[in-house]
Amino acid sequence: MPLLASIVLLAQLPTGTVVVSPDGPVRTLARALELAPEGGRVVVRPGVYREATVRVTRPVEIAGDSGAVLDGEDHRQLMTITADDVTIRGLAFRRVGASFNEDRAAVKVVGARRCRIEDNEVEDGFFGIYLARTTGCRVVNNRLRARGRTEVTSGNGIHLWSSDSALIEGNTISGFRDGIYFEFVRGSVIRGNASGGNIRYGLHFMYSDGCHYRANVFRGNGSGVAVMYSRDVEMTGNRFEDNRGSAAYGLLLKEMADSRLVGNTFIRSTTGLVAEGADRLEARDNDFIDDGWAVRLTASSGGARFTGNNFIGNTFDVTTNSRQAFSTFEGNYWASYRGYDLDRDGYGDVPHRPVRLFSLIVEHNEPSLVLLRSLFVRVLDAAERVVPALTPEGLADARPAMRPLARQTPVAAR
């Protein structure tokens, strides 16, 4: 009788579509995948489905109605995809459960091409969406949430390992160890995501050359965003916000070569940008606003160029651990600039030295920060500005802008 019923059902729907529902003839995704033809479609009706890890081994589309929930009951991976051309859309994944011996995920894609993970919801994930050895996958408009407490007991929201040509777009990720994790990824794009409130990094990015990420918002992550050991990375129009803590920063660039950082906003963070060994970094048209330290450059960052950036309301605009200057600054706006513009070309006539003596003192001995904004420190800074004795001589902006540099959208509105 069940067989007859399914035949009847099949007859009523477009060819190749199998419907899963809690009270219908097909009650598990596993059964539906057995029934669905290659390239066919599985429609999941509202309801909570509790079954062994769903294995997708043939090209198929699984589409959930609103309210279709796959529940892992805190002890299993929910779905494993090993076939090419699989689409997962509109499903809610619940309760993956932490694991110490496997990278357990809501959806794991291994060795597949052209997967599409779209419009899904992950609630209480350990790992959320996990892509290993994939090519040309799209992870779009998913909402992922986890409630991890420590780095050890939580996984990453969107995790890519050894993949290429991926598109990660429009996802919202919070509460994981790292919001988005890239390791050995090539030629991929991360765009328009919001990754905030994750335990460690909003974006953790390593050994991934030739990638772009743009127009993402990284807010209030434990450490911030770390982009490391990669070359030719383009970072545009992102916002790095509210990263506070004794070692927190908006963006850490470590051992990076030939990267471009354009039109980003670094706001209200302990440190906006940390560059450790960032060679030939091009930082242009960024806004550094209300940060503790806007830019922290180590001597190992050679040939960085800062142009057209706004530095407004930061306690320290630029600090460095060296008297040598390996970076150039030109045409930036410094709210703390005290020069004048007699020739009225919009740029100050005397160079601006963004490194304060006090910031060097703090660099050597952090507790001296208690003297911040004291009169003595002001006098000290003023004296150093007149006769630079300790701050890097070469680190100066010869053409400081007199007014904040306009952006396509006003700073305040973004």
Add this chain to the structure above:
Amino acid sequence: MIEMRGVSKSFGRVRVLDALDLSLRPGRITAVVGPNAAGKTTLIRILLGLVHADAGEITLDGAPLAADGSSRGRIGYMPQIARFPENLTARELLELVTSLRENPPVVDRSLLDAFGLEPELAQPLRTLSGGTRQKVNAALALLFAPDVLVLDEPTAGLDPVSSGILKDRILEERARGRTVLITSHIMSELEELADDVAFLVDGRIRFAGPVAELKARTRQANLERAIAHLMIREAA
């Protein structure tokens, strides 16, 4: 009756008063005289509690001066130079010192009236002439009908008419049985007023007693010469 026993005071190494004994009797005017820097002003200031004595005792009618300053309610003090808060008017000043006393104090405005000060009371004190300020100063000392009057160069800066009014008033106070202490450089004035003389040199009393006795002892006809005689003997 004021009794001072063994009152001593040093400013740094300078001994200004040295175990000084002095009685001021009621119904009598005692003139304290002596060369400059003899300790007259310090004596007065100790009496008022402005300066703390290093040693000694002062009693008012047999009781030590009260620690809370309430004895000063019975002392009318006219300082040598009238130094007032500049921004106050004379009326505010009178109101202020009135308000600092037990309520309601006996207020005697007769000297104000005698000086014809009423029209000046609305003026800020800094705009008043030196003479007028001295009149306010005198009126202030007598405002609360004090048992004891301490007058430091009272007629300095006063015109003859006002000076006369004040001296008459001092004599009236004596007649009422007040104890009066006065200092002055004008010996004729003291001749006119004083019953007793205390002659002070280097912080010690060299003579204390009735004026008549001083004259008799120095065989001089008037007070000025008697004092001069003492001073010359002191210098010798």
Add this chain to the structure above:
Amino acid sequence: MSRFAALGRVARCQLRDVARSRWVIAYALFFAAITDALIRFGGGGERAMLSLVDIVLFVVPLVTLVFGTTYLYNAREFVELILAQPVRRGAVFGGLYLGLAVPLSLGFAAGVGLPFLFHGATDAYAQLGALVGVGVLLTLVFSAVALLIAIRADDRLRGVALAIGAWLLMAVVYDGLVLLAVSLFADYPLERPLLAAMLANPVDLARVALLLRFDTAALLGYTGAVLRQVLGGPAGMLLALGALVLWAVAPLALAARAFARRDF
């Protein structure tokens, strides 16, 4: 006559005198002009408030010390007059102190507060409250220090020089010495001793207590975190306020004792 009634009379009289002296009005107008300008051109936001903090920490101690010292020299006649009246010295001293501290506090509070009320332009009433509160406390502290100096130093010029010296010491030199100590003992954990050093100087204490009301302090890494932990919360604010009150009470007690013993 109760001592408090006498104290009140002396205070009221001095208050009237100080208020009339135009200095306090100029003082209030100065803060009003600065505050107004910061609201108009700085937007009244956190950055404008921080600028105001800098100005308050600079101006309040300096003006209070110099004005307070000369105040007592100017009031000398008044003091002598009052001391010849049947009042306790303690009451006169209390009245003098209030007559100095109250108009300065009111002038300061009005100067800073009224422009904000007038513009209705702040989302930071808690910070404004902290700023006004700490400014008033600083006024109380330095009024006491000023009186102590003026009572102990007979000569006006010497007194004013001492007042400026005291200001330089607390507002500038002290921090220089702290910085020197920090560099000398760089190898030791310094957060706690530094915190103690900040508590021991009213200008530093006021500065740190105020900075902690601002977002800026949240962005200062480990040291900021330690400061916030100790002085940041309501308990920390109480500690800071308590220390400032102590800073007002100690010189006030010394000044009262000096005043009681002084010869006029």
